[in-house]
Amino acid sequence: MSWNLLSEDEKRRAEERFTGLSIVDNIRQQMLAESRERRYGFGDVYQFATNAHIEMTSGLQKALKQDDKLQSALDQLLSERVVYQFPRAAAASSGNLESREGDGFSIQIKHSRAQSGQVYIILKMEDAFQQEPTAITLKSGEGQYLKKLLPLSVDGVFQFLAEEDDEFVKTLRDVASEVFLNS
Amino acid sequence: MNSNLNTASFYGYGGVSDSLAGIFEALADQEGLNGPRYRQVDIWALLKDVAERRFASGIYELCHLLRGFGILDRRGEAVNLFWMADPATPAGFRSVLSAHENSKRLSDGFFIEGNVLNFRYSDNKDFEVKTGRMPYLAALFDFMVNAIGFVEIQDDLAMLSKSDLTHRELSDISNGLFSKCYAFLSDHLPSSQGQKKMRHILTFLNGYLGEGFDLAEINDETIMAFWEDQDLSRGSDASDFIRFTTVFDDFTRYAQAIRETLSKRDVSDAKVFGTEAHEANLDRIGGEGLSVAEEGNTILELLQEEPLDQVKFIGKKDLDHLADILDRTEEISRWALSYLRSLTFGQGQARISQGLRNKLNADRFQALCEDSSKTNYEDQLTIGQKLSDGLRNTQLASLYVVNNIGAKENSDKTIELDFELLGKARKAFHNINRQGFQDSVLDDPTMADLFEQGADCLDLINRKYDRVLKAIQQVDASVCYDEDKPRFATRFYRIYGGHA
Structure with a gap:
């Protein structure tokens, strides 16, 4: 077998075939490398946005920061797939928020009298909403995502206790944060 | 390594961008509720099609499926039904269809018949998508969304869900999506790269073995000499051949490509290389358009397809290993010592690269060069x-x-x-x-x-x-390893010495 035995057309086809095989080898080597990091893509973003039980990971968080398309996909999915998205706090607001008001929903943060350093997060829902949320997702001003599963509601009220210095509480209070209620 | 998919950085070999490799890594890494979301067989098939840019017909099929899923989903969101199949297997998609078989959204122009989604378009064109094909199309959709962007295809998805969509309009959307994917590949997978690599090998062989050499003259020493001969200066064509594993792979693929081309002289095989290559996708298993290389892996694919996939005949690690070699056993057997070198010192070279990324010191670097691999040929x-x-x-x-x-x-x-x-x-x-x-x-x-x-x-x-x-x-494993170890150490030191 010799290269010179090939016609020009055969040489072209052999080069095309070599190119395809070589690319597959290169990508496959990357995929199978023992030392590589886990990679994230649209599927991971979709599951985070649509499944209340899937939490944000540091790996996905990092990928979102580095990939504009992935970040846009998450923004799109969150805005479309949630039960409700609270409006951004007014630009004039500053410091910590103790409550957020929305159309049919409100959130209040109240200090626990029994346990200092703890707060109650109280989410109230008007009757008009047929679909109850099952989780609450926060997006901080720096683009960090936090998610918490909601307890069962009693008469349209979801209430749970949290440490005041918990990142979730701090982010919920932050004027720059966005708040989503997941289905 | 960055964990994002959208950087423009390129590896120092192969011309494959980090983003493109990252998409396939993300597909392989994606977990569903019951383990890996995609079957290895679908990811490998997609990788082959993308590498040879043979996925136009796949996108065309996908558009029908997107249309069908968009109609079936109560919110009109096709994407939901793709992820409802967890994992993305024929059985997973059968469950999706069975959950919707009494849907009020079904009509004379769109109906479910067993494991098949059927479409009749207003311009009298019929089409069907079987559940057996859906796992591959799901992986293709995931690839497409990562390559083009989810936001960027929203208009196309909305158009596909239009109730009075004609077949002509669907074809136009399909062509548009293919063009967008093709443009992504133009940026991330230069088509001339393979040609450049093959010609680089040919130039060396013409010089080393003489013009008009025969493939049979290439032996293990030729491959080693090629690797050692590469000019390591920045910007050289040789930057694609820094890793011994890449050199070995490319020599086997070079020989394989010529062998396949010659073997096809007497066989009409337009489907694999021609403009209708997409049909090879449709008949991938047991079809007429299989190349010699694909035959080897077809047996592995059969084991992962229904009904044989009910039994795990081969574990994942062995499947990965076999998938890498079964289509080129002739070349590997011919260059058995090079194969052992690739397995052993390829792993060692990866350890050195990793060590350099972790800023190992000069002493440790030298020690690693001299004793890079955790295994020897006998292992x-x-x-x-x-x-x-x-x-x-x-x-x-x-x-x-x-x-x-x-x-x-x-x-x-x-x-x-x-x-x-x-x-x-x-x-x-x-x-x-x-x-x-x-x-x-x-x-x-x-x-x-x-x-x-x-x-x-x-x-x-x-x-x-x-x-x-x-x-x-047949290789004298102990003697060859002892001879090769200092030779590889010297080359590793030359390649990486300036970085330590």
Whole structure:
């Protein structure tokens, strides 16, 4: 077998075939490398946005920061797939928020009298909403995502206790944060 | 390594961007509720199609499926039904269809018939998508969304869900999406890169072996000489050939490409290389358009397709290894020492690269160059023998199932195993813990055919693999390793010395 035995057309086809095989080898080597990091893509973003039980990971968080398309996909999915998205706090607001008001929903943060350093997060829902949320997702001003599963509601009220210095509480209070209620 | 998919950085070899490789890594890494979301067979098939830019027909099929899923989903969001199939298998998609078979959204122009989604367009064109094809299309959709962007295809998805969509409009959307994917690949997978690499090898061989050389003249020393000869200065064409594994792979692929081209002189094979290559996708398993290379892996693919996928005949790690070599056993057997070098020092070279990324000091770097690999050639022979034994034991265990069911059923299909072999087969069966090898199958007459087919596939795979094993067993492993170790150390020091 010799290269010179090939016609020009055969040489072209052999080069095309070599190119395809070589690319597959290169990508496959990357995929199978023992030392590589886990990679994230649209599927991971979709599951985070649509499944209340899937939490944000540091790996996905990092990928979102580095990939504009992935970040846009998450923004799109969150805005479309949630039960409700609270409006951004007014630009004039500053410091910590103790409550957020929305159309049919409100959130209040109240200090626990029994346990200092703890707060109650109280989410109230008007009757008009047929679909109850099952989780609450926060997006901080720096683009960090936090998610918490909601307890069962009693008469349209979801209430749970949290440490005041918990990142979730701090982010919920932050004027720059966005708040989503997941289905 | 960055974990994002959208950087423009390129690896120093192959011309494949980090983003493109990252998309496939993300597909392979994606987890569903029940383990990996995609089957390896679908990811490998997609990778081959993307590498050869043969996915136009796949996108066309995908557009029909997107339309169907968009109609079926109560919110009109096709994407939801893709992820409802978890994992993305034919069975997963059968569940999706069965959950919607009484949907009020079905009509004369769009209906479910068993495992098939049927479409009739207003301009009298019919089309169907089978559940067996959906896992591949799901992986293609995931690839497309990562490559183009989810936001960027929203208009196309909305158009596809239009109730009065014509077939012509669907074709236009399909062409548009293919063009966008093609543009992504133009940025991330330069088409001239492979041609450049092949010509670089050819130039070296013409100089080293003389013009008009025959492929049979290339031996292990030729491959080693090529690797050692590469100019390491920045911007050189040789930057694609820094890793020995890449050099070995490219030599085998070079020979394979020529062998395949010559073997096709007498065979009409326009489907693989021609403009209608997309049809090879549709008939991938058992189709007419398989290339010589694809034949080797088709046996592996069969084991991962229905109905054989009910049984895990081969574990994932061995599948990965076999998928890498079965389509080029002829070349690997010819250059057995190079194969051992690639397995052993390829791993060592990866450790050095990783160490440099972790800023190892000069002493540690030198020590690593001198003793880079955790294994030697004798270890590789042991690993190879173990793989072959594992295949043989699984084959025996499968025959034990067929024999056992046949005996219980008094069936003509009983396979005769002598007393000694029966004992070995029984032991092999009980030693395998993988899916499908549980005692319950011995009482299930429907499994006899499946295990018989599995045993036949394993026999073919093992015969192919044995060719490689016999070739590497001919190498004087101990002597060759001792000779190669300082030679690789010297080259590693030359390649990476300036970085430590």
